[in-house]
Amino acid sequence: MRENRHKGGQDKFFYLTKLPYIHEIELGVASHDQFVSGDWVVAETRYGVDLVRILGLAKSYSEKSESKRHTSRILRESTTVDFEEMESNNQLSIVYEDICREKIIYRKLDMKLIKVHILHGRSKVIVFFTAEQRVDFRDLVRDLVAEFHTRIELRQIGVRDETRSLGGIAMCGREYCCHKINDQLKPATIKMVKDQSLSLNSSKISGGCGRLLCCLAYESDTYAQSRNELPSEGSIILLENIRYRVSEVHILTQEVTVVNCEDSAIKPFKVQVKNFRYQSNDNCWIETKDSEKGKEHTTKKLVMTPCGCARPEGTRCKGCTSQL
Known part of the structure; x- marks a missing residue:
């Protein structure tokens, strides 16, 4: 447990926390180690103050300092009132999504709405969308501010982020790895496909996002190590x-x-x-x-x-x- 403490005088405990609406994992910093996996807490995420779920204690501080994950501050443990507000916000976000779609169609914007999320305390509404090109959404923001009477933030994400956020069932019969297991999207290449002796048929090596399967990158090191121990073709x-x-x-x-x-x-x-x-x-x-x-x-x-x-x-x- 001591390895999880900051090098300074005051103890800081690092947790892996998950943002359920976008399925991203952050490093949460708390002053004690009483939280366990499955607990819900209020934290200052990179999007704003919101409810997040504890996945467990992170590793040593030296390893976390090199991590590319965003570090958020855990404010307190969640209460019944927080859960009631989260449920209310989730229901309201469904209504907001319908309004956003109407505004997007009205403005004739070439963008696809993915999800609308309302932060804890309704301090801000985040609109996630995908688009093939850069979109001028300034008029859309003004329409949404006039409709919702709160701060509006539009975030453009990629197709892999979309799949991670929405989830689904992969060809292996399990949930998408990016949605269920790991949010760190490693790049997969055609070279990995060839190294693993797989068919170049795009339908067999592509995931729900249309990109190469994430498991190609996950298994690449194992295949490379095993290949070094075996005779190569032509030997x-x-x-x-x-x-x-x-x-x-x-x-x-x-x-x-x-x-x-x-x-x-x-x-x-x-x-x-x-x-x-x-x-x-x-x-x-x-x-x-x-x-x-x-x-x-x-x-x-x-x-x-x-x-x-x-x-x-x-x-x-x-x-x-x-x-x-």
Whole structure:
């Protein structure tokens, strides 16, 4: 717990807080560590004073000082009155959204309304929208000020921010990662798609926002690390003193597809390469010996058992009692 304190004399405790209406995560600073995950507090967010939800204590101060997240000050714990006001504001924001859409259509503005949020205390109304180009919304602001009689702030966000804010179900069957897990939107590239041996079909590698899937960036480091431990395409593998060339790498299964360098009539096949190492003298990958058991791992021939399953030669089949 001491790692969460400020280096100065007064203790400061850092929490991860979530803004529910835009699904952004900020660093909240409090004078005590009594808050737990799920608590609601009133904090000075980057948009203004509002209710936020505690996700938990943040990490050490040295790590947080390098964070790009906005730091907000936690004012107090929320009360029943705060929740009643939040519910009232949420209902009122639905009415405000309809009014905003009417004003946007009236002004013939090329913009898409995403969400309207009313800050705690109704000190300000924030209008989130997307647009392909820069929009002159000064007349719209004047219309909304005359209608709502409060401060109006229009914020243009990107399509990825829109998806994070609204949420949805991804092709994997789970909620969007940016909405449920992490608000830090890492850039994904076509190179990541190729490194992970995925199809370049845009419908299969694009998320609900129309951009490349965020999970491509999340898994990129894992794929890069695994690829460094495997033979690359074009490498030579030595199996039973026969040279084979790697034609395809299967990172998830730790296998490679190889073709015979001398006899093209032999069909390509897959080889497990967990126990292979690179030998620079021969410029090829060879099988290693098991240091614990003292015997060499070799690729065993597959034969058919009486029950019809394929098993390595010399092993027992679970479906029958015969030994091969």
